[in-house]
Amino acid sequence: MSGSRKVTVAASILLLLSLASSVLLLRRVDQVRSHATLEEVLYFSSPKWIKRMSLGYDGLLADIYWTRAVQYFGSRHVAHATDYKLLAPLLEITTALDPKLIVAYQFGANFVAPKPPEGAGMPDKAVALVEYGIRNNPDNWKLYYELGFIYYYMDPPEHAKAAEAFDRGTKVPNAHPFLRVLAAQMAQHAGEIQTARMLWQAAYATTQDDLIRKNAVTHLRALKVDEDITGLEKMVATYQEQTGMLPASFNALVGAGMLLGVPVDPNGKPYQLMFDGSIELRTPEDFPFVEKGLPPGYKPGPPKLH
């Protein structure tokens, strides 16, 4: 074997070994600094400074920060995290760099305002974010809808402010007609399931973002369960009034002509009629946002966005 060939063979083998080593070591590095990445995102936390430092390439930088905000929420969500404290600052930076990025405001309304583990639990920040969006995009009716949405789901709910936000939206040219319906509905029937369903259906219809849509579907499924169980509990009460005893099973209600069959949840699993007449879900973990049908002492885990 010639000298040159020997060098080629040795360098090739060393190259492959080095490549394998670098991949293995990088995986180790990732394990050590699994939580470090996004801490560094806020190395510069002032949106104004970041905008100045972008040297005019703020559109590209906004896209990067937007990607990071989505990745941050996604990775924390997968890891069953209970806090999202960097979500609001990341979205503030993103929208400061690109105030026209409507999806960032929608994302903020859906995930910054709700309480942990469903969101960051910062409704004031969410309101400030969407109001900033409205100032920069006054003709976008979707942002008024998002603002009303945040107020509706505040704790305690701010129904009057929600109605006002929807009403402001109706004055925007080309606003969707349902904003007028929502404004009226909010003023008259604020706490009802129908109103909540209308809001989530609108949330689903007004976005292209997959995560926001999945969140809306999860809430709509939970509302369906709440509505089913409310109806079933009324039937049980009626049955008790008529017969003087609680039904032993759903078959008793079927026999009394109140039901056509054993009722099932949105996953097709039968509801459970308990000995005390209450109704419970078989798999409550499949419906993270339900308020009814939970076994006594049940602690919900982090929501799964189907």
Added chain:
Amino acid sequence: MSRVVHIASNTFREAVRDRVLYNLVAFAVLLSGAAILVGQISIDIERLVVVNLGLTAVSLFGVVIAIFIGIGLVSKEIEKRTLYTVLSRPVRRWEFIVGKFFGLTGTLVVNTVCMAIGVFAALLYVSHKFQASDRWILVALYFIVLQFLILCSLTLLFSSFSSPLLSAVFAFSLFVIGSFAEDLRGFAGMSHGLTQGLATGAAYLVPNFSALNVIGQVAHEQAISGRLIAYNTGYALAYSAMAICGAVLIFERRNLK
């Protein structure tokens, strides 16, 4: 081995004679000093600004030096025809490449030490004394040197087959991509199918400079784990070895006539 040492020492001597190098080092030191002024117009962040701005200056100017000296290492020797003189002696091509790599690395280590003295002088001026957590600044500087190690090997790889201008573009582009390597891996993790395979492959192939950047952490006096130091050292050495092997393979087959 002695031939590699000779080429390395000659490369080092040639680099330190370059006036541009001194200008860049002086500018980095000046920027560290300016951090004192910037810190004074803020509230209670003088030390933070000195560390952030000082280490960023060391890193960025080092990157510029590494790229601009590295890209000419091979092409300049060909242009001046000194390469033929060197290779006509009992010097193997791989020894030439490895020697150039060590020479450039040595230059950058000396530059980093000079710039680091400027950072520590500014820090001393602001804080009036050093504190225990300042040792993490040394770790950050060590990681910056590891960045230079990878960058030197990459510039050498590109200069072994390309023109200086293209080599600079390639090296700088890889530096930028490498600084966003974790985003690339995040993207790979969120995608599916063929896209995921391609993104994962690309994410492991580009140098991961973001793992070597702990400036933000040390500015906030956060400790750096020993395991991270060990793994980053191993990673930088492995990646540099890979790029140098690539450079050797290309240069061995290059027609110099």
